[in-house]
Amino acid sequence: MKVLQEKIRQENFYEEDEFLQRLLKQYMDTELFSYADKQLKNFGQRAAGPIDERARHTDRDGQPRLEQYNKFGEEVSRVWVNEGYRQTVKETYETGIVGYVHKDIPEIARKGSYTYSFAQGYVLSQAEPGFYCPVTLTMATAYLLDHYADEDLKEAFLPHVLATGDTELYEGATFLTERQGGSDVGANVVEAVQDGDHYHLYGEKYFASNAGMCGVAMVLARMEDAPEGSRGLSLFLVPWEGNNLRIRRLKDKLGVRAVPSAEVEFTGAKAYLVGEADRGFYYMMEALNLSRICNAVASLGIMRRSYTEALHYAEGRNAFGRRLVDFPMIQQSLRELRVKLEKETTAVFDMIQLYEKVTESEATKEEEVLNRLLIAIMKKESAEQSIDFAHEAIEMHGGNGYIEDFVTPRLLRDAQVLTVWEGTANILALELLRLVNKYEAHTLFVGMLREKAEGSMKTQIDAMEERLLNFSNLQQVEQELEAKSLMKDMAWLYEDVVYEQL
Numbered sequence: 001m002k003v004l005q006e007k008i009r010q011e012n013f014y015e016e017d018e019f020l021q022r023l024l025k026q027y028m029d030t031e032l033f034s035y036a037d038k039q040l041k042n043f044g045q046r047a048a049g050p051i052d053e054r055a056r057h058t059d060r061d062g063q064p065r066l067e068q069y070n071k072f073g074e075e076v077s078r079v080w081v082n083e084g085y086r087q088t089v090k091e092t093y094e095t096g097i098v099g100y101v102h103k104d105i106p107e108i109a110r111k112g113s114y115t116y117s118f119a120q121g122y123v124l125s126q127a128e129p130g131f132y133c134p135v136t137l138t139m140a141t142a143y144l145l146d147h148y149a150d151e152d153l154k155e156a157f158l159p160h161v162l163a164t165g166d167t168e169l170y171e172g173a174t175f176l177t178e179r180q181g182g183s184d185v186g187a188n189v190v191e192a193v194q195d196g197d198h199y200h201l202y203g204e205k206y207f208a209s210n211a212g213m214c215g216v217a218m219v220l221a222r223m224e225d226a227p228e229g230s231r232g233l234s235l236f237l238v239p240w241e242g243n244n245l246r247i248r249r250l251k252d253k254l255g256v257r258a259v260p261s262a263e264v265e266f267t268g269a270k271a272y273l274v275g276e277a278d279r280g281f282y283y284m285m286e287a288l289n290l291s292r293i294c295n296a297v298a299s300l301g302i303m304r305r306s307y308t309e310a311l312h313y314a315e316g317r318n319a320f321g322r323r324l325v326d327f328p329m330i331q332q333s334l335r336e337l338r339v340k341l342e343k344e345t346t347a348v349f350d351m352i353q354l355y356e357k358v359t360e361s362e363a364t365k366e367e368e369v370l371n372r373l374l375i376a377i378m379k380k381e382s383a384e385q386s387i388d389f390a391h392e393a394i395e396m397h398g399g400n401g402y403i404e405d406f407v408t409p410r411l412l413r414d415a416q417v418l419t420v421w422e423g424t425a426n427i428l429a430l431e432l433l434r435l436v437n438k439y440e441a442h443t444l445f446v447g448m449l450r451e452k453a454e455g456s457m458k459t460q461i462d463a464m465e466e467r468l469l470n471f472s473n474l475q476q477v478e479q480e481l482e483a484k485s486l487m488k489d490m491a492w493l494y495e496d497v498v499y500e501q502l
């Protein structure tokens, strides 16, 4: 007995996504769009096909494993990953997802853009959000080296971090978190001891994603005699291969199993200072803002996959003699998912346009503040939505949705980390407080909404203005209690405004 029609399988995550194509057309110039459109058609097909197949294998049967010793019993701290995963790594970096943000695309003799890279990330995350983590870390490493490393360091490492098949690839990593705290980075104690023109690191990082796979890691450490707190942290580049470091263990995780996340011990690892010694924390916070956008993009990817899986299942499954998709409540659920997905995708790509301006140093101080604010509210909102969407997709599948034969359980397990890494909701809420109290970000936010809305949605924007003004006058404790619900409403209003203008 056939209880379910053959599932309509997505064959191309890009080609079948007309909404994304429309957004990219709007945000890219003709030359870049024409190149990106062609490449994304190819990548979208691979993501929906082999990359998705391999992601399933990695999650179920092929998770990274720690090889602590070689055959002679010597400690090597290597990480084994399966062949399919290696293929996904190779294919993805060769598309220029990291490289072409910083260097020319040979075919069109010009750089790509973050918009193009994030579109690739969105497509990739529908199949393999776990691997989008190493891509994110490599993007952050490239950003830090490109902006702050001296010429010698850049020359030695940047071409590898930006590799697109032209030279050996060094994936990146960013190690901040220590056992005593991830949110409170100022509590870091890993120590850097100077030795001529370089340093040696001692201590332990407790969550170190891409350990064993990265060619270089960007690490926060404290020099001898540096002050306590975040101001005493410096940024170091640490080459992985042949260095004095060891992996204590790999974390046994709920999801994103493709990426090896480790506890790493530095036992005198050779390290090179990046930028000014007392600016390490600030550099890393800049990179963190980039990673937060990647986080939002990964969330969108999970939302889109959840929606399409739910839609296709509802089209193929019958109950009470009718297709699920013909029932009013099912239609309502699908409609709500689609509208929220479109609004959020529009808002995130709108935010990315401001980010492009900021990274090109073309933005005003006010725009930089606004950029941080939008990143905080959209990272929080999208991460929470990705969990909701994965839940809805499970619900739409009934019992099947809970079973690992379907992609839905993996979507939920993978989504769950997105609210934690790159800053939890509470930490993002504290960013809101900082931006409002120090830089009057609330005024900038309302100004931006008015400008984008061009006279429409006046009542909602006026109400938000009043609420934000009240918020700015509260005591710190009251602000903390109000911040998260306020951020949610700010995100929804921002989404409504940009969606209406589309």
Ligand SMILES: Cc1cc2nc3c(=O)[nH]c(=O)nc-3n(C[C@H](O)[C@H](O)[C@H](O)COP(=O)(O)OP(=O)(O)OC[C@H]3O[C@@H](n4cnc5c(N)ncnc54)[C@H](O)[C@@H]3O)c2cc1C
Binding pocket: 174, 175, 176, 177, 180, 181, 182, 183, 184, 207, 208, 209, 210, 253, 256, 261, 417, 420, 421, 422, 423, 424, 425, 426, 427
């Ligand atoms: C799979 C995975 C991979 C990771 N990979 C990396 C990596 O590669 N590099 C890296 O540096 N880190 C990595 N992390 C660490 C991650 O960034 C931290 O887990 C995160 O920042 C939270 O820090 P914590 O775990 O120490 O939690 P804590 O800081 O102890 O926070 C616990 C809870 O307390 C809340 N809290 C803390 N301070 C406040 C406050 N002032 N007010 C209100 N609430 C507060 C937090 O919001 C959270 O809910 C990874 C984590 C995971 C799960």
